[in-house]
Amino acid sequence: MIVLGLESTAHTFGASIMDNNKIISSENAMFTTEEGGMIPKLIIEHHLENFDKVIRTALKNAGKSMKDVELVSFSQSPGIGSVLQLGAVIARSLALKNKIPIIGVNHCVAHLEIARLLTGFEDPVMLYVSGANTQIIAFQEGKYRVFGETLDMGAGNFIDHFGRLIGLGFPAGKKIEESALKGKNFVELPYNVKGMDVNFGGLYTNLKQKIESKQYNINDLCYSVQETVFAELVEISERALAHCSKKELVVAGGVGCNKRLQEMCRIMCKERGAKFKPLPAEYAADNAAMIAWTGLLKYDSSGADKMEDTIINQRTRTEEVEVAWR
């Protein structure tokens, strides 16, 4: 079956064509800025400008046309309301115009499903770290459950906020990763882990003071921020592996592309006899292949959605999602 997946929850608009479990194409356009953060209105403008091109390129690279598509799958929850809405409207229009079934999927669950497909892991714990989300998710009693999460902001948002303090645009993760490599001295920072939860507010305030004092080398701070934040994330992942007695770990979300974070996960898993496989960057970050794939899983187990069930939901929690395919 040929599936068109559409991702539109935040900064990335993506389109992907899958032929059953084969990704044939996956395209995206990402909203970025030189300075300043994500503004929903600007993201919408960006996606409106790019969606047509992204979808056409995905079809073209797959050697398909809209006529070949047998199912349209779109990101229905959670995310920025207006951005979800735009994706839903595009998906509905394509489905109606071409008389093909439509299906809405949960973005967080989709990250986990594409990770399972690409790693071949049966039952992994997923550390999901993107801008807005920081969660430890694992399958338990028929659903994807959140074992730990941030109590305030997502790790990605924290990193971007820190980036703004040192004058970087959006997203700042990549630049901070580069600066961190030049850092030499570890600066002690607040370390806030509570069980399997984390929080970053205290760390942010502390860094703000440090930067204002001008007593610290920026590279050293980038290095110390990464070492501290990633140690927290790896620690809660390890706690989830132990608590759930699971043996496989995957890392998804934009922050999951960070090489140092991946290295730390690999070492942790090796030391406790668990398995870790990094995802290719394009499928760790927001992408449309994960939407196509999860749509297909859902379609195979419970059929298409009725048009009236394609309403978006900004806040659906991961554990509210029915997982009929597992």
Add this chain to the structure above:
Amino acid sequence: MKELFRGAEAVIYEVNEKTLLKKRARKSYRIKELDEKLRKARTKNEINLLRRASSAGVCVPKVSGIEKYSFKMDYVKGELLKNYINALDEKELNCLFMKVGRGINALHGNNIIHGDLTTSNMILSNGKVFFIDFGLGSLSCKAEDKAVDLHLIKQALIAKHNRVWRKCFETIKENYNDAQVLERLKSVERRGRKKS
């Protein structure tokens, strides 16, 4: 010494019939400075809180020999709650979580915040619920800190024991005396769960 259990942070060895050694092993994924600081601080913290809890009459293992990254404690023979809950009927659950609730209430009543309240860190032994693993704990009289502690156990129940979590958490709350903390719990949850 025989290795008995491997937790998330520590390895537990059997010293003898009655005594265990908990050793926080080096984690090579984090840099040495951070690793040593965390292991040292948590070991010290855990010992301190276990002693306080013990003198406050809460069921916890008694601490003996102390070192930089390890300490000895009583071997609590019993069953971890996480391996036990799913086999219980409603009445048994009620009875068990009454004990859990009273235990948490006693800890908080003495301003002891556990910091990692999950069913991996409670052992049922001779009809009593023992609390272990205080490395992430702290001393605090703040309602906020106590509420976050309650949020942890709630979240742990929802995730791991979804079929029965409501009943279990209700029972904990019924046996928890500080209304101000229960009120605070609501605002802690609003904060964590309002992500876009």
